[in-house]
Amino acid sequence: MSDVPYYLPVGDEVQVFTAAWEARLPVLLKGPTGCGKTRFVEYMAATQPRRRAAGNVPGNLITVACHEDLTGSDLVGRYLIKGDETVWIDGPLTRAVREGAICYLDEIVEARKDTIVLIHPLTDHRRILPVDKTGEILEAHPDFLLVLSYNPGYQSVLKDLKPSTRQRFVAIDFDYPARDLEAQIVAHESGIDLEQAMRLAKLGEKVRHLTSSGLAEGVSTRLLVYAGQLMGRGVPARRACTVAVSHALTDDADSQRAIDDVAGAIFG
Amino acid sequence: MTSRGRSSADAIAARLAASSRLVADQLATALPAARAALGADVERWLALAAALAERTSPAATLCYLRLDPARIRRVGLDAIARWVETVLGLGASPSLAAAYCETTAALVGEVDDATLAAAAAAVATLHADGGWRGERVALAFLAAFPTAGRVLGATELLRWGQLAPMLRANLDDGLFFRTLPAAVGRWSSGERASWLGAVEALARRHVPTAVALYRDFPGTLGELPPPVRAALLDVLAVGAAGALPSDVASILPTAATLVSSVPRHGQAVALELVRRVADEFPPGVAPLLRALPRLFEEGPVERFEPWVGHGLGIAEENADAGRAYFALESRTSVAVLRASPVAVALDEAQGVLRKIVQMLSGVPAAPRPVGRFQLRSPLEAAAGDRTIALPSSIDVLDGYEDNRRLYGVLAALLAGRRLHGTYDDPAVSAALASDERPAFLDELFLVAETYRIAHRVAAEYPGVATELAWACRRLLGVWERQPDPAAAVVFDAVLALALDPRGADRPVPPWLAAAAVVVIPALRALAVESATVADALAVASRLAPAFAHLVHPLTITDAEALDFLPLLFDAGDGEGPFAPGLAEGDDAGALPVPARDRPPEELLRELQVLLDDRQAGDGSGAQLSPDELRRLIESGLLKDLTQGTAEDLAGEGLYVTQLLGKLLGDRRELRRIGAEGVGPRRVARIPHPADDSAVFLYDEWDHVIGDYRAAWCQLREITVADDAGVFFEHALLRNADLVPELRRCFQQVRPERYRSVHGLEDGENIDWNAAVEARVERRVRGTSSTKLYTARHRQEREVATLFLLDMSASTDEAAAGSTSGERIIDIAKDALVIMASALEEIGDTYAIYGFSGQGRDRVEVYPVKTFGERLSPAVKGRLGGIEPKGSTRMGTALRHATALMRNLPAPSQHLVLLSDGFPQDLDYGDDRQSHVYGIRDTATALRETRAAGIKPFCITVDLAGHDYLREMCDPDAYVVIERVADLPRELPRIYQRLVRAA
Numbered sequence A: 001m002s003d004v005p006y007y008l009p010v011g012d013e014v015q016v017f018t019a020a021w022e023a024r025l026p027v028l029l030k031g032p033t034g035c036g037k038t039r040f041v042e043y044m045a046a047t048q049p050r051r052r053a054a055g056n057v058p059g060n061l062i063t064v065a066c067h068e069d070l071t072g073s074d075l076v077g078r079y080l081i082k083g084d085e086t087v088w089i090d091g092p093l094t095r096a097v098r099e100g101a102i103c104y105l106d107e108i109v110e111a112r113k114d115t116i117v118l119i120h121p122l123t124d125h126r127r128i129l130p131v132d133k134t135g136e137i138l139e140a141h142p143d144f145l146l147v148l149s150y151n152p153g154y155q156s157v158l159k160d161l162k163p164s165t166r167q168r169f170v171a172i173d174f175d176y177p178a179r180d181l182e183a184q185i186v187a188h189e190s191g192i193d194l195e196q197a198m199r200l201a202k203l204g205e206k207v208r209h210l211t212s213s214g215l216a217e218g219v220s221t222r223l224l225v226y227a228g229q230l231m232g233r234g235v236p237a238r239r240a241c242t243v244a245v246s247h248a249l250t251d252d253a254d255s256q257r258a259i260d261d262v263a264g265a266i267f268g
Numbered sequence B: 001m002t003s004r005g006r007s008s009a010d011a012i013a014a015r016l017a018a019s020s021r022l023v024a025d026q027l028a029t030a031l032p033a034a035r036a037a038l039g040a041d042v043e044r045w046l047a048l049a050a051a052l053a054e055r056t057s058p059a060a061t062l063c064y065l066r067l068d069p070a071r072i073r074r075v076g077l078d079a080i081a082r083w084v085e086t087v088l089g090l091g092a093s094p095s096l097a098a099a100y101c102e103t104t105a106a107l108v109g110e111v112d113d114a115t116l117a118a119a120a121a122a123v124a125t126l127h128a129d130g131g132w133r134g135e136r137v138a139l140a141f142l143a144a145f146p147t148a149g150r151v152l153g154a155t156e157l158l159r160w161g162q163l164a165p166m167l168r169a170n171l172d173d174g175l176f177f178r179t180l181p182a183a184v185g186r187w188s189s190g191e192r193a194s195w196l197g198a199v200e201a202l203a204r205r206h207v208p209t210a211v212a213l214y215r216d217f218p219g220t221l222g223e224l225p226p227p228v229r230a231a232l233l234d235v236l237a238v239g240a241a242g243a244l245p246s247d248v249a250s251i252l253p254t255a256a257t258l259v260s261s262v263p264r265h266g267q268a269v270a271l272e273l274v275r276r277v278a279d280e281f282p283p284g285v286a287p288l289l290r291a292l293p294r295l296f297e298e299g300p301v302e303r304f305e306p307w308v309g310h311g312l313g314i315a316e317e318n319a320d321a322g323r324a325y326f327a328l329e330s331r332t333s334v335a336v337l338r339a340s341p342v343a344v345a346l347d348e349a350q351g352v353l354r355k356i357v358q359m360l361s362g363v364p365a366a367p368r369p370v371g372r373f374q375l376r377s378p379l380e381a382a383a384g385d386r387t388i389a390l391p392s393s394i395d396v397l398d399g400y401e402d403n404r405r406l407y408g409v410l411a412a413l414l415a416g417r418r419l420h421g422t423y424d425d426p427a428v429s430a431a432l433a434s435d436e437r438p439a440f441l442d443e444l445f446l447v448a449e450t451y452r453i454a455h456r457v458a459a460e461y462p463g464v465a466t467e468l469a470w471a472c473r474r475l476l477g478v479w480e481r482q483p484d485p486a487a488a489v490v491f492d493a494v495l496a497l498a499l500d501p502r503g504a505d506r507p508v509p510p511w512l513a514a515a516a517v518v519v520i521p522a523l524r525a526l527a528v529e530s531a532t533v534a535d536a537l538a539v540a541s542r543l544a545p546a547f548a549h550l551v552h553p554l555t556i557t558d559a560e561a562l563d564f565l566p567l568l569f570d571a572g573d574g575e576g577p578f579a580p581g582l583a584e585g586d587d588a589g590a591l592p593v594p595a596r597d598r599p600p601e602e603l604l605r606e607l608q609v610l611l612d613d614r615q616a617g618d619g620s621g622a623q624l625s626p627d628e629l630r631r632l633i634e635s636g637l638l639k640d641l642t643q644g645t646a647e648d649l650a651g652e653g654l655y656v657t658q659l660l661g662k663l664l665g666d667r668r669e670l671r672r673i674g675a676e677g678v679g680p681r682r683v684a685r686i687p688h689p690a691d692d693s694a695v696f697l698y699d700e701w702d703h704v705i706g707d708y709r710a711a712w713c714q715l716r717e718i719t720v721a722d723d724a725g726v727f728f729e730h731a732l733l734r735n736a737d738l739v740p741e742l743r744r745c746f747q748q749v750r751p752e753r754y755r756s757v758h759g760l761e762d763g764e765n766i767d768w769n770a771a772v773e774a775r776v777e778r779r780v781r782g783t784s785s786t787k788l789y790t791a792r793h794r795q796e797r798e799v800a801t802l803f804l805l806d807m808s809a810s811t812d813e814a815a816a817g818s819t820s821g822e823r824i825i826d827i828a829k830d831a832l833v834i835m836a837s838a839l840e841e842i843g844d845t846y847a848i849y850g851f852s853g854q855g856r857d858r859v860e861v862y863p864v865k866t867f868g869e870r871l872s873p874a875v876k877g878r879l880g881g882i883e884p885k886g887s888t889r890m891g892t893a894l895r896h897a898t899a900l901m902r903n904l905p906a907p908s909q910h911l912v913l914l915s916d917g918f919p920q921d922l923d924y925g926d927d928r929q930s931h932v933y934g935i936r937d938t939a940t941a942l943r944e945t946r947a948a949g950i951k952p953f954c955i956t957v958d959l960a961g962h963d964y965l966r967e968m969c970d971p972d973a974y975v976v977i978e979r980v981a982d983l984p985r986e987l988p989r990i991y992q993r994l995v996r997a998a
Helices: A013-023 A037-047 A072-076 A092-099 A113-122 A179-190 A194-212 A221-232 A237-249 A253-267 B003-017 B021-055 B058-065 B069-075 B077-089 B094-107 B113-129 B131-151 B154-166 B173-178 B182-186 B189-203 B207-215 B217-221 B226-239 B245-251 B255-261 B264-280 B282-298 B301-317 B319-326 B331-338 B346-361 B400-419 B426-433 B441-460 B462-479 B487-499 B510-527 B533-547 B558-568 B601-611 B626-635 B656-660 B663-669 B726-734 B738-749 B768-781 B824-842 B873-881 B890-900 B932-947 B961-968 B980-996
Strands: A027-030 A061-065 A077-082 A085-090 A102-106 A128-131 A136-139 A145-150 A170-173 B366-369 B387-390 B681-683 B695-702 B707-717 B754-760 B789-794 B799-806 B845-853 B859-865 B908-915 B950-956 B974-976
Touching: A013 A037, A013 A170, A027 A037, A037 A061, A037 A102, A037 A145, A061 A092, A072 A077, A072 A092, A072 A113, A085 A092, A092 A102, A092 A113, A092 A128, A092 A136, A113 A128, A179 A194, A179 A221, A194 A221, A194 A237, A194 A253, A194 B346, A221 A237, A237 A253, A253 B346, A253 B462, B003 B021, B021 B058, B021 B069, B021 B077, B058 B077, B058 B094, B069 B077, B077 B094, B077 B113, B094 B113, B094 B131, B113 B131, B113 B154, B131 B154, B131 B173, B131 B182, B154 B173, B154 B189, B154 B207, B182 B189, B182 B217, B189 B207, B189 B226, B207 B217, B207 B245, B217 B226, B217 B255, B226 B255, B226 B264, B226 B282, B245 B282, B255 B264, B255 B282, B264 B282, B264 B301, B282 B301, B282 B319, B282 B331, B301 B319, B301 B331, B319 B331, B319 B707, B331 B707, B346 B366, B346 B387, B346 B400, B366 B695, B387 B400, B400 B441, B400 B462, B426 B441, B426 B533, B441 B462, B441 B487, B441 B510, B441 B533, B462 B487, B487 B510, B510 B533, B695 B890, B695 B932, B707 B890, B726 B824, B726 B873, B738 B824, B738 B980, B799 B824, B799 B890, B799 B980, B824 B845, B824 B873, B824 B908, B824 B980, B845 B890, B859 B873, B859 B890, B890 B908, B890 B932, B908 B980, B932 B950, B932 B961, B950 B961, B950 B980, B961 B974
Parallel strands: A027 A145, A027 A170, A061 A102, A102 A145, B366 B387, B707 B859, B799 B845, B799 B908, B908 B950, B950 B974
Antiparallel strands: A077 A085, A128 A136, B681 B695, B695 B707, B754 B789, B845 B859
């Protein structure tokens, strides 16, 4: 278990995901950036009971960062020329389907909709992946699971999941943890003491109040961890908060200064 | 007396007796006594009588003969002879001579000869110059002379007398003379000369104002120290000739109060400034006098001279601008006053401060300016109030960043109020709003509650604790140097001392010690976490009686107070408020120490003013015009207004409810909202009961003065009623044929912004460059990329539009050509329903707001759909709830709309104004018959909108719209819809053209 990533549950997400896993229901993780979605998937991939390890897939997890240039071939696979031969290379999705790994498509709404629809056959009772270029219809490994994630906070009308896609997943909402929990996470991840981590968590809580006033998103747990890591390496707390929080979050001078002032109020 | 002398006297007596029987009888009566009293001088006495008989009238002679000989002997016959000479001087009019004789006989010896002679000269002049009224005026003068002679000097009598005919149109001669204000008797001759000169000057221009200056004004000056009074009178004398009579009339009742409200050490400076303005720009005197309290409240004294100089320069070019400048109503005026290198304006800091408060408290808050810096910020009026009171500028400390830090301290304390329940106890709010609350409860509550909050916030935020300690130390360093601090500074200083971690480890001035010794021990209990706002009120209530007596909080001397102070801070042996080695009476090294047996006079007077009724001693008072009263209330000087019923009033005066509605019930709200520095938008508090909407202040362009009127208009956002979407659905049905057509048009609009994406494995077109490269690569290396295609990807539309709908009362009229009686507003609503439905198709960002209002103090904007909302049921309901309201103050509404769009990310922004007429409001410019002011202001607002990167477009259904829109807009920035019914069809098309051009 030493390879199990650290994850501190904030709600019942572990139980829900476990139940979904047992039923092999695809899962959609929704939440702001840096709140622990990816870490959660890594944790679940490492801890769920499996029939067998997923081949050579480290952590039983294959992650794909989606973007608008992501094509079907990028997911499913393509032929490549090696020497005089044409060789089929599985894409990450195909590999996960074959090996029985969890395929985690991160920020799924960034991908083109004609790419996203490829996953539909895997997310219903069929659990198949048609590979047009090889003529195969792969049946998913029993341990295969598809997990998507996206951040609903700033998605526009044009970048949204189609209903036909959304309704193939169970959704788990993520948010930034409560102060105490977030402090534990920050302390663990950054190595600073709990008291300092609590102050960082407090700062995070305060900064998130600004999401209705100009900040697109509040400060992520990830950034707080970064700040803690800098502090653990001797950077003064206020300076660490400036570089890891205020200046990372926003370019607006007023917001930067306000966050710096609140950090000063908290750290003294 | 020798026999020869007796015979000479007898001869004179015989001649005298022969002049009149009455004289003979009186002579027979008086002569024996005269002989006995005067002895040999009786002959002279007789000669004087004979002269009177020969040259005046028997009446005058009789009057003379009735003089008591003993009195004659006491006064001296020489004085009597001089008096007789003056009577003889009036011989041309025997009746006047007689009247003079009768009036002044009793004054001989009481009033000096020069005065008597001057009176005679005045009588003669009034008689000669007065035509057929001359004798009447002269007699009236004489009737009043016994009193006036004791009030006025010899050189003033004639001048005074000559005023009577000048004021006759509004003040009867007799009344004029009888109502000589007694107060002027206590003035110096120079002051009287100034006053009379001012009356003369005004009498030539506006008699009613001159009458007010003559009869009523002197009684208002009783509170002023003589040097200040003299300076004020001098100002009026110089300025009266050139000031606007209406301005002078409005300022007279309040001039003394306004000058009194200036800190005492600044009154001389203030009047020097006013005198300078009186010399060079008399119309600026009244506005400046009125603005004096704000001037001292908002500006540093060292800025006053350059500020006046700047204003005089403006006045040279434009008199109206000069008046507005000296009234502190123009933006330029405020900006020049604030141009201190170290001052921080709220506008500079508010963006950060509102975010700090929101972060700490979790609740959004908008700053509202409240005059100068106080450590104890004013309370918000309601628990849900989304405003925070902050000073409009801070220049207390010597450095810019230091002043900036003070804003941060205040913001933290204000956030603390929201976090720790300052507004959560209705009983506390009610107690602070009660008319029966004791004097100083408000001030003491702010001390106690700020102390409580400061402890809570400092415990939670170590950084705030550090900043507070720093602020208290620095502020005390400034305040303790003041020899005569205002009451607000005293309370702030007590709070700072209570919060200062140094405690009493240094000298403190006696005025501070005197207050601290009472207040600080009571505050201790509020330092614990469990203390509540009710506890703070209880502390304040216990302390209030100690301040109600206007003198020392305790009946102890300042020296004793200083001895108490170490006990408050748990000082040990040898510790105390004095530096080591400094004993009582040893001033070496101590801070400047004011009088030790009383608090500063300024503090006493200010406290007195706060409590006493402001009535004249004889109960007469001075009647105020509505505008004067309104200005008084707005200036915050009348701090102790009460309500009365008809039975309480003597019948004169004005009912304030006629002016300001029900504002007397909430005195605390009657604050003047000061002008702010540069920047169009700030938030303020408006005293309207049962109204907790956020309020915004906007400048307004005044083309007459060529400047903005700073913080001139008050705008609120008002919630629109909700009709549950009924209108929306019916509108779609009514326009069932139009909606699909427009949807098709808009769908065609959608694919406008595309970008070409290269390097795809699949796409609409072949990327020929990539294909050639792939072919080459295959030849060379044997492998090549498969990404040989391109495609067009739809880009997000980046358009944001705000639709601003005129909801003025005129939109309630039936639309021209409408057979079904549809109102203009209904057609406009239809247009917006269709527009919103179409915009939902293409995903453009848009907002809908309505506007109307009544007057510059009540401009109203109605959010129907904000930018962040979708077309939800609530939005549909609000669209249906739009109804006609009041006026059309377009400029303010446009500025608010521009501010709403300021932080939108969309690169292409539009503001579409939908109106049915020209800009108008009840006070949109001084001339109600002209729309020029409103048109010019709206044109300026539209330019501001363009300068902000937003493209405005005006749509009107007013067929006369060309007349004014071409003044306000560029030709391609407006359109006149000739048939109102076409608006629903035209609006989406206009929109398409606008955004296509973007």
